[in-house]
Amino acid sequence: MAPVTEPPAANTPTPDDATRRLFAGVDLDDFWDDSAYALAEYVGARPSDELVASVEAELGYRLPASYVALMRWHNGGTPRLTACPTPAEACLADDEVELTGIMGIGRDRRCSVAGEAGSRFWIEEWGYPPLGVYVADCPSAGHDMIAFDYRGCGPDGEPRVVHVDQERDYRVTVLAPDFVTFVRSLRPADDFGIA
Structure with a gap:
């Protein structure tokens, strides 16, 4: 097992101009909620090119x-905004699905895409369909997940973002055509009456 590295401090540097342009319309300066739980379970050190490549190779x-x-x-x-509107009935409500956290790239944090509770865990241990990479979890403690769905684009394409509901026979609901659109769609949970 690789040694656990320290996550970035709560005073994370601001995103670069290219990232700001990519996520135009999203308040990146107030995007993350760096609670003690998030820092311990999700937030890893910034991934190097080598780490990204090795995680991609591992996940396929x-x-x-x-x-x-x-x-x-x-x-x-x-994220501070945790509710994603849905085009069809989803797990928690008819018009939204809520997420707990977005997994980082790495293996050190439990909730990273190649970590202990990463993408392969949900496929191998919980029987989630192998449609791509499970990248975000929901407050249901494993009964629904958010994934990059590569079925329509192949392993090197631009995946859509989907919600997979284990309680409804692993029903797949498309949330967004890509990750940027997904991030831009996030809203405060109280917009949907979630406390």
Whole structure:
């Protein structure tokens, strides 16, 4: 097992101009909630090119460039905006799905895409369909997940972001055509009456 590295401090440097342009319309300065839980479970050190390549090789998919850019600024964590509107009925409500955290790129943090509770864990231990990379968890403690779905684009393409509901026979609901659109769609949970 690799040694656990310290996560970035709560005073993470601001994102670079390219990341700001990519996520135009998103308040990146107030995007993450660096709680003690998020720092311990999700937030890893900034991923190097070598780490990104080795995680992609392990998972069998090229990670979206927009996701890699966001993780190079702040590698995983709990966003302040946790509700994603849905086009169809989802797990928690008819009009939204809530997420707990976005997994970072790495193996050191429990909740990173190649970590102990990463993508392969959900496929191998919970029977989630092998449609791509499970990248975000939900407050249901494993009964629904958010994933990059590569079924329509192949392992090197631009995946859509989907919600997979284990309680409904692993029903897949498309949340966004890509990761940038998904991030831009996040809203405060109280917009949907979630406390």
